Amino acid sequence: MTRPATVVVDLDALRHNYRQVRHLAPGCRVMAVVKADAYGHGLTTMARALSTPGNGADAFGVACLEEAEALREVGIGQPIVVLEGPFERQEVPRLQQLGIGMVLHQAGQLEMLGGLLPSPPVTVWLKVDSGMHRLGFPPAEVAAIHRRLLAHPAVGEVRLMTHLACANDRDDDSVASQIECFEAAVRGLSGERSIANSAALLAYPRSHADWVRPGLALYGVSPFPGERGPASGLRPVMGLHSRLIAVHRLQAGDPVGYGAAWRCPEAMPVGVVAIGYGDGYPRHARSGTPVLVEGVRASLIGRPSMDMLTVDLRAVPGAGVGSPVTLWGEGLPVEEVAECADTIPYELLCAVGRRARIHVRGAEKE
Numbered sequence: 255m256t257r258p259a260t261v262v263v264d265l266d267a268l269r270h271n272y273r274q275v276r277h278l279a280p281g282c283r284v285m286a287v288v289k290a291d292a293y294g295h296g297l298t299t300m301a302r303a304l305s306t307p308g309n310g311a312d313a314f315g316v317a318c319l320e321e322a323e324a325l326r327e328v329g330i331g332q333p334i335v336v337l338e339g340p341f342e343r344q345e346v347p348r349l350q351q352l353g354i355g356m357v358l359h360q361a362g363q364l365e366m367l368g369g370l371l372p373s374p375p376v377t378v379w380l381k382v383d384s385g386m387h388r389l390g391f392p393p394a395e396v397a398a399i400h401r402r403l404l405a406h407p408a409v410g411e412v413r414l415m416t417h418l419a420c421a422n423d424r425d426d427d428s429v430a431s432q433i434e435c436f437e438a439a440v441r442g443l444s445g446e447r448s449i450a451n452s453a454a455l456l457a458y459p460r461s462h463a464d465w466v467r468p469g470l471a472l473y474g475v476s477p478f479p480g481e482r483g484p485a486s487g488l489r490p491v492m493g494l495h496s497r498l499i500a501v502h503r504l505q506a507g508d509p510v511g512y513g514a515a516w517r518c519p520e521a522m523p524v525g526v527v528a529i530g531y532g533d534g535y536p537r538h539a540r541s542g543t544p545v546l547v548e549g550v551r552a553s554l555i556g557r558p559s560m561d562m563l564t565v566d567l568r569a570v571p572g573a574g575v576g577s578p579v580t581l582w583g584e585g586l587p588v589e590e591v592a593e594c595a596d597t598i599p600y601e602l603l604c605a606v607g608r609r610a611r612i613h614v615r616g617a618e619k620e
């Protein structure tokens with residue numbers, strides 16, 4: 255038996271979620287965000303599945319040039335946008351050559367456009383800081399920068415964007431303030447607009463504008479604390495799976511794992527699963543975190559180690575070596591596991607290491 259830790263990604267679920275996004279933001283263009291290896295799902299696999307001619311994403315959002323190059327290398331021809339823009343001057347001609355749009359969020363990046371040849375024309379996304387105070391120009395500077403960019407010989411289109419800090423709260427007053435701040439800053443300026451990440455797309459229709467920029471929702475996961483993807487009509491794309499590699503019958507009081515962090519309250523079966531934090535499973539998941547063994551809910555006990563974790567098998571007494579285990583996916587939302595590990599599903603998905611083998615389910619093309 256080869257090491258059984260595997261990631262399964264379901265392309266049919268991905269395309270279902272993509273259609274759901276289209277349905278929820280009718281008339282909007284969709285920039286599918288595939289940064290961070292498509293949130294751990296496999297950058298090129300996800301992008302190709304969303305590249306169906308006639309029904310593909312209108313653009314892909316990535317974090318950096320290297321991710322954009324990886325997409326071009328596998329033949330992705332759609333527009334691509336580097337969401338943090340160029341990090342240094344040398345990247346700019348390369349981005350231009352590959353037809354990759356750039357977010358511009360600070361003055362140094364405007365300087366980097368300096369020596370560009372006039373063609374091919376580049377699309378730039380002028381980022382406005384509407385109140386999150388992470389990236390973007392102050393609203394008062396936006397009109398002047400917009401004018402300067404339009405006058406630049408290499409700049410084709412200038413688009414306008416911002417990012418919301420609190421859209422994952424369905425009822426947060428700052429969302430409206432940020433949208434109003436953005437709208438005021440760009441009033442009268444030409445160019446397509448974009449505001450919404452997944453949470454804004456799902457909860458704040460007013461943020462839809464010309465382009466929506468979903469990441470998490472495409473992978474079938476809810477950005478809202480306490481909610482699950484299916485409540486928004488989404489299906490999980492990733493399943494994280496492994497198998498039991500040992501089963502023990504322990505006695506009351508027996509400790510389990512590093513630090514003897516958990517002790518058996520009674521005589522009971524305990525299983526060892528071949529998956530751990532080296533595969534991206536969160537080390538801080540609490541005892542009691544649900545785990546599916548043969549499809550039945552069991553509980554994590556003790557501390558996950560690098561390659562293994564232990565589970566209470568009292569709910570699945572028939573389980574033995576080789577029994578299949580699901581850490582998250584269909585039947586066990588990653589949102590729930592994230593809550594048990596005091597984190598957000600984004601972090602769990604991104605942490606799934608390249609170590610695990612990725613298996614692709616569903617048709618490559620529609």
Ligand SMILES: *Cc1c(COP(=O)(O)O)cnc(C)c1O
Binds near residue numbers: 289450451468469
């Ligand atoms: C990552 C990112 C997104 C996608 O966010 P989700 O919450 O995953 O939908 C959208 N816009 C920008 C600028 C981003 O960096």
